[in-house]
Amino acid sequence: MKLLDCPMNGPRNIDEFQSFGPLRQGPDADAAADAEWARHLFRADNRKGVVVEWWRHVPSNFFFLAERDVVTNEIIRTYAPGSRP
């Protein structure tokens, strides 16, 4: 099975993890218009290439970021939030 290197638990089978999709900047909650919210909610980044995305190690409930190529499925690196190498 494919392995995902969790920054806290080390390499684990990928079925222990849940994908939470690409990292996105949320709009300014006070200033954003409806259209901006709609874009934020529904137009997730789906471009080919390397994406930065949220993952969660389910048993330990640890959230972290992974850089992954969505064409080759190669996981380039993983890191805890706020500690980008």
Place this chain on the structure above:
Amino acid sequence: MPLRLLKYGLSRDYPVTGDIPATPELKPSYDVVIVGGGGHGLACAHYLSKYHGIASIAVLEKGYLAGGNTARNTTTIRSNYITQEGVAFYKEGVSLFEALSQELDFNVMFSQRGQLTLAHTEATLRAFHLRAEMGKHMGTRTEVIDAKEIEKLVPELNMDRGGALEILGGLWHADGGTARHDAVAWGFAAQASRRGAEIHQRTEVQGFEVENGQVRAVVTNRGRVACGSVLIAAGGMNYDVAMMAGVELPIRCYPLQAMVTQPLKPWLHTLVSSVSLHTYLVQSSRGEIVIGGGSDPYQLYSTRSTLDMKEHLAEGAVHLFPFLQGVRLLRQWAGITDMTPDYSPIMGASPLANLWLDCGWGTWGFKATAVAGKRLAETIARGRVPDLLKPFALERFEKFRLLNEMGATAASH
């Protein structure tokens, strides 16, 4: 060789004909350019040429005819969805399939043998009652049946009495069925090309020339073609193709995996699907058991198969029908599904005046091949969206009017 046979072979009275002509040279312009030579695009070409008098059509296909998701789907045809808009649309889709072999003069092997979806929990059963009532209200044959009736319908099923996956009841959809996917695509292609539509295989769209909110031309690897209207019907590549025109679709791509077993004698006479096991089975006309339903749990543009997903499908199939344990797998594959946030397709207008969308088909596209083609042909020919398609507009996302279709495969129930 008997001479009589040779005479037929050489006679001008019996010329050799193929269903689909070889790819011709690209002309400088077409009234309608369809991006994607799968079932949907070919269906649209057929209905445009037969009912709307438009013959100047180019269907552009990056690979070979119907080699994408048309070749990879598992051919379920049904209308037992949960939203009124969804049921109305898919009901028309089923009724078009009922007459499709006649319409195309091509045997699409439509087999309306009914679809059974199993409930292993009370919650699923409750959702089935909602779907059944909506189905009846909309005039389709959909009903909730109990365990006894299921045993009569599919005696081979493991009812798992007292077990964790006990079958409590099911949603029986007598209108459900299956058809031969290649035949559907070839039937539409043959009819459309007979009326002058051109099918360009190995012709990859590389960009669009956009001017004043209109697509002026489509740029391909074989040259540039000017166009009156454009339809995007590119399956798993819809997001990419629309981005070339500057249109960002609310789509994420996930692989959907399926597989078939070796051919067996006919024994499975309905389509069987389990919500909790995320597995469905149908016996093809060749006797193979087609097993599907494995959506990868994260975004990916790849048609690779994974052992864990095949294992999961095999586990579900063997749980439902334990005697399948010794049966061998013959083929496995995946297709890239273009999933929308609400599990409903995106059909109709785009922000560009002459660019039309036939996108967001996720895991529910094959059954809509005929109806999407027919209604989008109408849309393109008349320049306005028919009522049946209006709920599926792209603008529903900006207006927060989503069409939450929890009757879709791969939607969590």
